[in-house]
Amino acid sequence: MLRLPRFGRDIRVNALICSGHFLSHYYQLCLPPMFIVWQQAFGVSYAELGLAMALMSGTTAIVQAPIGFLVDRYGARRFLIIGTSLMTLSIAGMGLATEYWQIALLAMLSGLGNSVIHPADYAILSGSVDPARIGRSFSLHTFVGHVGFAAAPPVTAALILLIGWRNTLLLVGLIGVPVVMSIVWQSRILIDHRGARQKPKTSLRADARFLFSRSILSFFAFFMVSSMAGAGIQSWLITVLHRTHGLTLEAASSALTGYMIGTMSGVLVGGWVADRTDRHLSFVVVLTIAAACLFLFVDLAALPQLMTILLLFASGLMIGASRTPRDVMVKDAAPPGQIGKVFGFISAGLSLGGAIMPVPYGMLIDAGRPELVLVLVRSLDGVVDCASASFN
Numbered sequence: 207m208l209r210l211p212r213f214g215r216d217i218r219v220n221a222l223i224c225s226g227h228f229l230s231h232y233y234q235l236c237l238p239p240m241f242i243v244w245q246q247a248f249g250v251s252y253a254e255l256g257l258a259m260a261l262m263s264g265t266t267a268i269v270q271a272p273i274g275f276l277v278d279r280y281g282a283r284r285f286l287i288i289g290t291s292l293m294t295l296s297i298a299g300m301g302l303a304t305e306y307w308q309i310a311l312l313a314m315l316s317g318l319g320n321s322v323i324h325p326a327d328y329a330i331l332s333g334s335v336d337p338a339r340i341g342r343s344f345s346l347h348t349f350v351g352h353v354g355f356a357a358a359p360p361v362t363a364a365l366i367l368l369i370g371w372r373n374t375l376l377l378v379g380l381i382g383v384p385v386v387m388s389i390v391w392q393s394r395i396l397i398d399h400r401g402a403r404q405k406p407k408t409s410l411r412a413d414a415r416f417l418f419s420r421s422i423l424s425f426f427a428f429f430m431v432s433s434m435a436g437a438g439i440q441s442w443l444i445t446v447l448h449r450t451h452g453l454t455l456e457a458a459s460s461a462l463t464g465y466m467i468g469t470m471s472g473v474l475v476g477g478w479v480a481d482r483t484d485r486h487l488s489f490v491v492v493l494t495i496a497a498a499c500l501f502l503f504v505d506l507a508a509l510p511q512l513m514t515i516l517l518l519f520a521s522g523l524m525i526g527a528s529r530t531p532r533d534v535m536v537k538d539a540a541p542p543g544q545i546g547k548v549f550g551f552i553s554a555g556l557s558l559g560g561a562i563m564p565v566p567y568g569m570l571i572d573a574g575r576p577e578l579v580l581v582l583v584r585s586l587d588g589v590v591d592c593a594s595a596s597f598n
Contacts, residue, residue: 219334224350230323231354239363243371248306258313265317267557274325274550282326282398289322298379301372325550333397345477345530352470426555433559435586446576457511464515465522472526486531497524505580
């Protein structure tokens with residue numbers, strides 16, 4: 207008789223949580239490939255199409271911190287199930303929309319569901335996974351999110367060509383239903399936080415005071431400014447390398463791809479390191495400075511195309527490797543039973559940073575100074591180093 211393999215508890219917990227995290231990131235970038243067909247189907251402007259993305263991201267950013275409070279007070283599992291269900295059914299519902307306002311409303315509801323993911327995921331991973339493996343667990347969680355981002359545009363575009371936009375949304379949305387069912391089925395292994403039931407519930411005022419303490423505000427600033435720097439790289443690196451250094455569009459695109467691959471690979475390296483040392487702050491600061499110096503060198507030096515691609519890959523590797531120790535430091539800074547609100551609060555900083563900087567970077571390019579984009583990125587990395595000095 208064939209016997210199915212039995213997986214350890216940590217493996218099952220990571221599989222459940224990472225599946226939902228993959229969908230969260232996939233759903234955020236499955237809408238842009240729809241814009242061309244939506245423009246024709248609903249007769250709306252591209253500015254109106256951008257509203258769907260703004261509503262989804264904005265709702266997530268605004269609601270994440272309050273959701274973190276609820277996760278800590280009432281438990282993460284129920285919110286993870288509700289949020290993932292809302293997120294996946296909202297995307298599927300877009301396939302049935304007859305008016306664009308329905309798309310916008312469903313995008314907002316999907317953003318509301320997505321706001322649960324980070325607070326609930328980190329609360330569950332911190333309480334369910336062996337502390338000796340928490341770094342690798344966090345790194346896998348981040349890595350799978352990057353894979354979701356990378357997979358969404360090409361996979362969604364291919365599905366649109368094969369089965370049409372409505373069937374594509376129904377398919378990718380309803381794929382989340384088995385994920386929700388698996389979470390419900392295996393929910394007994396998902397422990398919220400080990401200290402949540404041992405620590406008396408604190409008042410809302412005390413919780414808010416803790417979030418505005420120096421260490422947590424330093425983490426918020428660290429995440430926000432890191433996101434501000436990352437926005438310049440992801441949005442404008444191709445343009446800067448093409449206009450300032452004369453790289454072909456193909457080579458500049460390859461440089462950005464190399465940076466992204468380096469970042470994804472570095473995340474896994476960082477998880478391995480985080481489990482083998484407790485000197486996380488030194489590791490993060492050294493890698494951030496080294497990556498920023500590489501960016502500045504690429505900006506100031508006249509390099510061959512291949513060397514530019516390799517240096518940006520190395521920079522991405524360092525940035526990626528710094529992320530998991532950073533997340534572990536956040537977990538260690540959160541008192542028992544408060545991980546949800548802490549990750550919800552600082553995750554809002556990521557969303558805020560990504561929203562602030564694309565326009566100022568574009569203004570530099572419009573002013574004929576594209577070379578200043580990477581200088582500004584380097585300056586922001588310096589601010590990151592200052593923020594990290596306040597962690598302890």
